[in-house]
Structure formats: structure tokens, C-alpha cells
Amino acid sequence: MRVVxxxxxxxxxxxxVLRLLRDxxxxxxxxxxxxxxxxxxxxxxxxxxxxxxxLVADVRDxxxxxxxxxxxxxxxxxxxxxxxxxxxxxxxxxxxHAVNVGGVQGILDAMTxxxxxxxxxxxxxxxxxxxxxxxIPEAHPLRPxxxxxxxxxxxxxxxxxxxxxxxxxxxxxxxYFNPAGAAPALIRPGDEAPGCDSLVARVSEVAAxxxxxxxxxxxxxxxxxxxxxxxxxxxxxxxAGHLAVLARIEGLAPGTALNLGSGGGATVLELLRCYERVSxxxxxxxxxxxxxxxxxASWADTSAAQRLLGWRARHDLAEICASAWxxxxxxxxxxxxxxxxxxxxxxxxxxxxxxxxx
Ligand SMILES: NC(=O)c1ccc[n+]([C@@H]2O[C@H](COP(=O)([O-])OP(=O)(O)OC[C@H]3O[C@@H](n4cnc5c(N)ncnc54)[C@H](O)[C@@H]3O)[C@@H](O)[C@H]2O)c1
Numbered sequence: 617m618r619v620v621x622x623x624x625x626x627x628x629x630x631x632x633v634l635r636l637l638r639d640x641x642x643x644x645x646x647x648x649x650x651x652x653x654x655x656x657x658x659x660x661x662x663x664x665x666x667x668x669x670x671l672v673a674d675v676r677d678x679x680x681x682x683x684x685x686x687x688x689x690x691x692x693x694x695x696x697x698x699x700x701x702x703x704x705x706x707x708x709x710x711x712x713h714a715v716n717v718g719g720v721q722g723i724l725d726a727m728t729x730x731x732x733x734x735x736x737x738x739x740x741x742x743x744x745x746x747x748x749x750x751x752i753p754e755a756h757p758l759r760p761x762x763x764x765x766x767x768x769x770x771x772x773x774x775x776x777x778x779x780x781x782x783x784x785x786x787x788x789x790x791x792y793f794n795p796a797g798a799a800p801a802l803i804r805p806g807d808e809a810p811g812c813d814s815l816v817a818r819v820s821e822v823a824a825x826x827x828x829x830x831x832x833x834x835x836x837x838x839x840x841x842x843x844x845x846x847x848x849x850x851x852x853x854x855x856a857g858h859l860a861v862l863a864r865i866e867g868l869a870p871g872t873a874l875n876l877g878s879g880g881g882a883t884v885l886e887l888l889r890c891y892e893r894v895s896x897x898x899x900x901x902x903x904x905x906x907x908x909x910x911x912x913a914s915w916a917d918t919s920a921a922q923r924l925l926g927w928r929a930r931h932d933l934a935e936i937c938a939s940a941w942x943x944x945x946x947x948x949x950x951x952x953x954x955x956x957x958x959x960x961x962x963x964x965x966x967x968x969x970x971x972x973x974x
Contacts, residue, residue: 623697625652637664644669644688676722685730692734709763716767735787751917776871793847793877798943807947820944829900837912843884847877847915850931860925877916878929894937
């Protein structure tokens with residue numbers, strides 16, 4: 617298949633491109649490299665022996681994207697490109713709207729011009745807002761709590777409207793829960809922890825001694841240990857979900873939205889304990905106050921993805937932690953003797969903050 621990956625150099629994009637190339641598909645990456653290194657393309661080529669085509673462009677440059685798609689004879693597009701920092705979206709909602717909603721509009725226009733009719737869109741569990749039911753089904757009301765979530769809700773509407781507007785178009789929005797972990801193949805010494813602003817990546821940095829500790833926001837939620845509970849999904853499972861969608865998209869109603877999550881959850885403290893077991897290193901932390909806008913618990917109802925795609929998550933939390941630990945130790949080789957559980961009761965005086973899930 618001939619697949620365009622916008623944002624294909626980013627965290628989720630590059631893992632998906634790695635798999636597409638390994639599986640023998642042809643790939644065109646469209647990325648402005650605003651949040652990715654150009655080295656990624658060389659690594660993908662080294663690892664697979666196959667070089668993806670690359671267009672360095674903003675996805676809102678409709679002319680450039682359409683021309684490249686047409687030349688590439690694109691059969692499908694996976695639209696990863698976008699901004700994903702929830703807190704930054706509160707600071708600058710207009711920028712998030714311009715890139716995330718404007719970017720989708722640009723890609724849809726380019727696809728129309730290029731005659732490409734199949735789209736997979738990276739959406740987010742942030743579209744749901746505060747869960748009224750758990751696990752969260754796709755039919756749950758969409759009441760995003762952040763400008764970021766609102767951009768994803770609006771973008772899904774555009775995607776769905778485009779798909780329904782002409783015979784033959786196929787489009788699916790995938791609502792990711794909390795992707796985490798990394799493929800060692802793409803890591804080189806000196807890299808940032810992959811998925812650098814995710815909770816698991818932050819925990820990796822603490823375990824590796826690159827950061828002093830981590831503050832947990834809220835320890836009095838109605839969860840097993842009082843800390844927030846989230847649905848962590850191994851990056852390999854997320855990638856497999858995209859491959860499953862591409863394989864089955866003909867049979868899906870245009871504009872379908874599907875959850876991609878593990879279907880279960882772990883609290884922040886459970887994640888830390890699991891990470892400590894897997895890495896053998898302590899994760900110093902402190903318990904702070906709740907943070908405005910955070911929700912107590914969130915996990916996905918994945919029955920629709922299981923039924924329609926034959927997909928479900930295969931990797932557990934320990935495997936997520938193990939892959940993140942492998943990645944961070946490859947990126948920043950440790951002097952193992954310097955690290956260990958001697959820190960396990962360390963009191964961490966926080967100066968940094970946990971990211972919210974996107
Ligand atoms: N990582 C998560 O936890 C998560 C969760 C839910 C949804 N998502 C969504 O998945 C998608 C991919 O996320 P990611 O974690 O890989 O993010 P990322 O920032 O690592 O990758 C995004 C890529 O898009 C590129 N990009 C950004 N704006 C662009 C533009 N205007 N034109 C061209 N390229 C542009 C960046 O250079 C980067 O390579 C995003 O749309 C994000 O909102 C991510």
C-alpha cells in the first residue's frame with residue numbers, strides 16, 4: 617500500500633512508519649519537523665533498509681501536500697501531525713485551533729485535490745472530557761475540558777463530514793488513550809526520552825536519574841490508592857491498531873470513531889511501582905494537590921475496536937515500562953551502580969509538574 621504519514625517523524629508517526637516500511641508498504645512522510653528531528657528519517661532507513669519519501673511542509677500548505685500526494689499516488693493518509701500539549705492549548709487556544717483544526721482541513725483539501733479517498737485521523741480520549749461512565753464507550757458525550765480536546769472534537773467532525781460527502785471515501789478517527797513505551801530500534805545515545813512529555817517518559821527520566829523526582833497531582837481521588845487512574849497503551853499496540861484499521865477500513869462506516877486503549881487502567885502510583893520493579897531503580901515522588909481540569913479516572917471501552925478491527929492490546933503495563941526503560945537507557949546509558957532502590961523512600965521536593973494525558 618502507498619501510505620502518507622503526516623507527522624510521520626513524531627513519536628507515534630515514526631513508530632507507525634517503522635512498521636509500515638518493515639511490512640513492505642511505501643511511505644511518504646509529510647512533516648515540518650517542528651517537533652521532531654530529521655535524524656528520524658535516517659534511522660527509519662537504517663532499520664528497514666527502505667527510505668520513506670519526505671515532504672518538509674506544513675500540513676496547511678494544501679498545494680505542496682496535494683502535489684506530493686498526487687506524485688506519490690497516495691492510497692491512504694494517516695494524519696498524525698498536530699499539537700498535543702493540553703496545558704499549552706490552554707495558554708494559546710488559537711494556535712491549537714489553527715494547527716489542529718486548520719491542519720485537518722488542509723489535509724482533507726489536499727486529499728480531495730490528489731484523489732486520495734482513505735484517511736485515518738489521530739484523535740484523542742480528550743474529546744470525552746469528564747467520564748460519565750467507565751469504561752468510556754465511543755457513544756459517550758463529547759464534552760472536552762481543554763482547547764486541545766475541543767480541537768480534536770472539531771477535527772473529527774470535519775473528517776466525518778468529508779467522508780460522508782462523496783461516494784467511495786473512507787475515514788476513521790482513532791481516539792488514543794495514553795500511548796507509552798518505545799521501539800529500541802529508533803533510539804540513539806543522546807536522544808530525549810521518547811514520548812518526552814508523557815507520564816511514562818517522565819517516570820523513565822526519574823528512574824534513570826535524569827530528573828530528581830516527580831510530583832503526583834492528587835492523592836485523594838476515588839481510586840484504589842487515591843491517585844489518578846489512566847489507560848496506558850503500548851506504542852506497539854497503538855501501531856497495530858492503525859494497521860488493523862487500514863486493513864479493515866473498507867468495511868467501516870465513513871466517519872467511524874474508535875477507541876484505542878488497553879481497556880484497563882493503572883493508577884499513577886501503580887505505574888511508579890511497576891516501573892521500579894521493572895527497572896530496579898527507584899522513582900522518587902511526592903504527593904501534591906489535585907490539578908485543575910484533571911479527571912480522577914479514565915479507561916477505554918475497546919469492544920468496538922475488538923469487534924470491528926479484530927484488534928486488542930497485547931502488552932501489559934510491565935511491558936510498557938520495560939520498553940520505556942530500554943529506550944531511556946539506550947538514550948542515556950546509565951552507570952547502573954549509581955542507581956538503585958536506595959532512593960525508594962527519598963522525599964522529593966517538587967519543582968516540576970506532571971503532564972496531563974492528551
Ligand atoms: N502522544 C499522545 O499521548 C497522544 C494522545 C492522544 C492523541 N495524540 C495525537 O496523536 C498525534 C501524534 O502525536 P505524537 O505524540 O506523535 O506527537 P509528536 O509531537 O511527537 O508528533 C507530531 C509530528 O507532527 C509534526 N507537526 C506538527 N505540526 C505540524 C504541521 N503544522 N505540519 C506538519 N507537521 C507538523 C511534528 O514535527 C511532529 O513530527 C497528534 O495529533 C496528537 O494530538 C497523541
